[in-house]
Amino acid sequence: xxxxxxxxxxxxxxxxxxxxxxxxATPAGYCIALSGGLDSTVLAAALAASGAGNDRSLRAIHVDxxxxxxxxxxxAHCRWxxxxxxxxxxxxxxxxxxxxxxxxxxxxxxxxxxVLAERLxxxxxxxxxxxxxxxxxxxxxxxxxxxGLSAVAGMRPVTPFAAGWxxxxxxxxxxxxxxxxxxTQGLAWLEDPSNADRRFDRNYLRLEILPRxxxxxxxAARTVGRVAxxxxxxxxxxxxxxAADLATLVEGETLSLERLETLPAARQRLALRAWLRxxxxxxxxxxxxEALRRDMRTADDERLPxxxxxxx
Numbered sequence: 001x002x003x004x005x006x007x008x009x010x011x012x013x014x015x016x017x018x019x020x021x022x023x024x025a026t027p028a029g030y031c032i033a034l035s036g037g038l039d040s041t042v043l044a045a046a047l048a049a050s051g052a053g054n055d056r057s058l059r060a061i062h063v064d065x066x067x068x069x070x071x072x073x074x075x076a077h078c079r080w081x082x083x084x085x086x087x088x089x090x091x092x093x094x095x096x097x098x099x100x101x102x103x104x105x106x107x108x109x110x111x112x113x114x115v116l117a118e119r120l121x122x123x124x125x126x127x128x129x130x131x132x133x134x135x136x137x138x139x140x141x142x143x144x145x146x147x148g149l150s151a152v153a154g155m156r157p158v159t160p161f162a163a164g165w166x167x168x169x170x171x172x173x174x175x176x177x178x179x180x181x182x183x184t185q186g187l188a189w190l191e192d193p194s195n196a197d198r199r200f201d202r203n204y205l206r207l208e209i210l211p212r213x214x215x216x217x218x219x220a221a222r223t224v225g226r227v228a229x230x231x232x233x234x235x236x237x238x239x240x241x242x243a244a245d246l247a248t249l250v251e252g253e254t255l256s257l258e259r260l261e262t263l264p265a266a267r268q269r270l271a272l273r274a275w276l277r278x279x280x281x282x283x284x285x286x287x288x289x290e291a292l293r294r295d296m297r298t299a300d301d302e303r304l305p306x307x308x309x310x311x312x
Contacts, residue, residue: 006177006180006181007042007046007173007177007178007180007181008046008181009046009047009049009050010050012043012046012047012050012169012170012173013046013047013050013051013052015169015172016047016052016127016167016169019157019158019167019169020125020158020165020167022158023157023158023159023165025125025158025164025165025167026123027056027123027124027125027164027165028056028057028121028122028123028124028125028164029056029057029058029059029121029123029124029125030047030052030053030056030057030058030059030124030125030127031059031060031061031116031119031120031121031124031125031126031127032044032047032058032059032060032061032087032127032129033060033061033063033112033116033126033127033128033129034060034061034062034078034081034082034089035062035063035074035078035129035190035192036062036074036077036078036081036189036190037129037189037190037191037192038175038178038179038182038189039129039130039131039134039170039175039178040128040129041081041182041187041188041189042129042170042178042179042181042182042187043127043129043169043170044060044081044082044085044087045085045182045185045187046181047127048085048086048087053086053087058087059087059088059089059090060078060082060087060088060089060090061089061090061091061092061115061116061119062074062075062078062079062089062090062091062092063092063093063094063111063112063115063116064091064092064093064094065094065096065108065111065112066093066094066095066096067096067097067104067108068192068193068194074190075091075093077188077190078091079091081188090119092115092119094111094112094114094115095111096108096111096112105200105202116162117161117162118162120161120162120163120164121163121164122163122164123163123164124163124164124165125164125165125166125167126161126162126164126165126166126167127167127168127169128166128167128168129168129170130155130168130170130171131170131171131173131174131175131178132170132171132172132173132174132175132221132222132224132225133174133175133206133210133221134155134171135154135155135171135221135224135225135228136210136213136220136221136224137202137205137206137210138154138155139151139152139154139224139227139228140205140209141201141202141205142154146285148286149231149234149235149238150231150235152227152228152231153228153231153232153234153235154224154228154231154232155168155171155228156168156232157169157171171225172222172225174221174222238270239274241267241270242267242270242271242273242274243274245263245267245270245271245274246271246274246275246278249271249275250275253279255271255272255275257296257297260272261297265293268293269289269290269293272289272292272293273289276309276312279312280311281309281310281311281312282309282310282311284309284310288307288309291307292307295307
């Protein structure tokens with residue numbers, strides 16, 4: 001994206017439609033995940049202004065997590081905003097309290113997406129307001145937590161979700177661009193005070209680290225976005241290679257060790273990851289996966305190596 005081109009509704013719609021077309025998605029309608037914050041407010045207002053609802057249904061859902069004393073006021077604000085934009089808006093209250101040892105952020109996210117998945121219509125596209133700065137945060141967080149290539153790929157612009165699709169059409173725009181456009185439109189949005197809590201990793205990155213990165217590398221968000229796109233393409237190619245290998249390796253519920261050993265080590269690991277995912281097993285850390293591969297290859301005929309994974 002040319003950094004000289006600022007955010008505009010028609011540009012947003014073009015990005016959205018191009019992303020859906022590349023993913024092979026034919027949308028039956030659009031559903032905006034509306035929090036009432038700057039990002040989702042801009043997403044809703046811009047899509048309404050672009051005429052996206054003229055040829056397909058356009059609606060919004062606001063999830064009330066019930067975690068803040070003002071959550072009812074936030075719901076009322078979202079209802080008011082949707083009415084102003086001419087959008088139907090459903091308010092859904094959930095219990096997002098975390099379980100013992102669970103991250104509050106993770107609990108709220110899981111509860112929110114469960115509601116959105118349940119209410120998404122067949123073929124409908126769920127639109128979330130993640131933007132370029134969010135992508136930088138996601139890539140850095142996953143990388144710092146030891147993520148592999150999938151961490152570098154960050155969030156995909158369009159992915160299958162529930163009965164339809166999940167699209168993030170703002171990934172190519174920065175928060176600064178969104179805020180600048182919102183001010184020209186006289187939009188009002190909510191500020192969640194928890195976003196200022198530096199105890200949360202994402203907030204710490206946003207408030208402490210990213211401003212320093214941007215001061216040194218102003219185009220950081222766009223650069224990370226390009227790298228994420230390249231990583232996503234590489235992952236797609238790797239998935240195709242793994243699928244082709246598995247077609248020759250798997251018989252029923254069994255993966256042939258003899259055939260697996262004919263592949264280079266990197267493709268062996270790739271095939272093992274794909275096979276575990278196909279069996280509904282969480283892919284283990286790299287060291288555990290390598291131990292599995294090594295033990296199965298080096299055990300003599302009288303031994304039966306046993307590797308225990310979560311759920312398997």
